[in-house]
Amino acid sequence: MKNEEEVKDEILAAARELIQQYGIDKTTMRDVARVASKGKSTLYYYFKNKEEIFDAVIRDEHDELYLKVKKAVDSEDTMEEKLKTYLISKITTLVQKRKQYAFLIENESHHFNIKNFFTLSFEVNGERELAFIRSILLDGAKNEGYNFDVSGVIGIDVLSDAFMTYLRGVEIEVSLNRGFESINEKADLMVKILLKGLK
Template identity: 35%
Template sequence: MGTKDEMIKAEVLAQAQKLFRHYGLTKTTMEDIAKAAGKGKSTLYYYYKSKEEIYKEVVMGEMNETFSFLKEAVEAAETAEDKLRAYSLTKFRVLQEKVNLYTVICGDIESNFQLMMELHKNYESQELQLVKAILDLGQERGEFPGIINANTDQLAFTMVCAGRGLQMGLVFNNNFVDLDSRIDLMSRILMYGLKGENPAQK
């Protein structure tokens, strides 16, 4: 597609994102999106077959942006411990900024289960690889003696799932007060296990 087509698609996605943030996928129609973008429905259908296709592109864009932030923060840190802390802190700071969209996405899961699971699976695979790479680095450098013989695939999966539980709690209760301190506490508890340390002896 040429520049004009790309500009039209960008405007459609930008307006659709606003609608999805407020109303979710189920309550948003192609007519709503066309009107918000200042386009006719026929123009909209020229670029997208359905609102689900638009929604998928919007959410994938958000997920790619989030992962880019995570990757950048991790790469900027030196030690495996600092990389894990940067990963956790960045993950929840981005969540705080995108809390409205995340709430809507959670609400769309039941009525659009297959689509949401597809999007979730694609993002989670990237996140798992990132966390596993940090754990592998910690093993190689001897930073994490507590997991010297551990399966880092399984450990990464457990950590990502645990983080998702906290993520849902923060969103559903809309409670991001003192977020940095909470993440620091979670990171310290995690480090005790990875380093094989006994916090009672500290």
């Protein structure tokens, strides 16, 4: 017998498929129940309405995005490569997500707009992204000879914030369907600027 998390995951997978294809306006609870092979009462046990399902789908997408980026970064050895991979992986994954949700973005901006997307992104991933970047910088200081003046103006927290500020700017450009060309070169330049004079 399936546990509650498995049932919920099946509902969200069905909803994700329908929302990507038809948008939220044309997706009904009945549609989600049919694709998930569940009764409507099962859906209402977990979610009050389709808007709540949509919110859960987008939260899952943000969670999946973070975990995918973290996995890519964890496969790198040096701090510089980790930071570059973080930028490149995050942006390329966002581009893929934008394509998956193209119908929704282009036709239902009242449900899926940039402000809501980034507010939710910060709510779901903001603190753990910042902590992850900070841990990359700390590892670089400990294992690679980078000298962060933690008591002065240029400390790890300032550099972490600067990195995240740059990344969010690029994310906005991607959300507007521009600014992700030559992302490898941009990531390389950004990391060099960020780390200049630290080693």
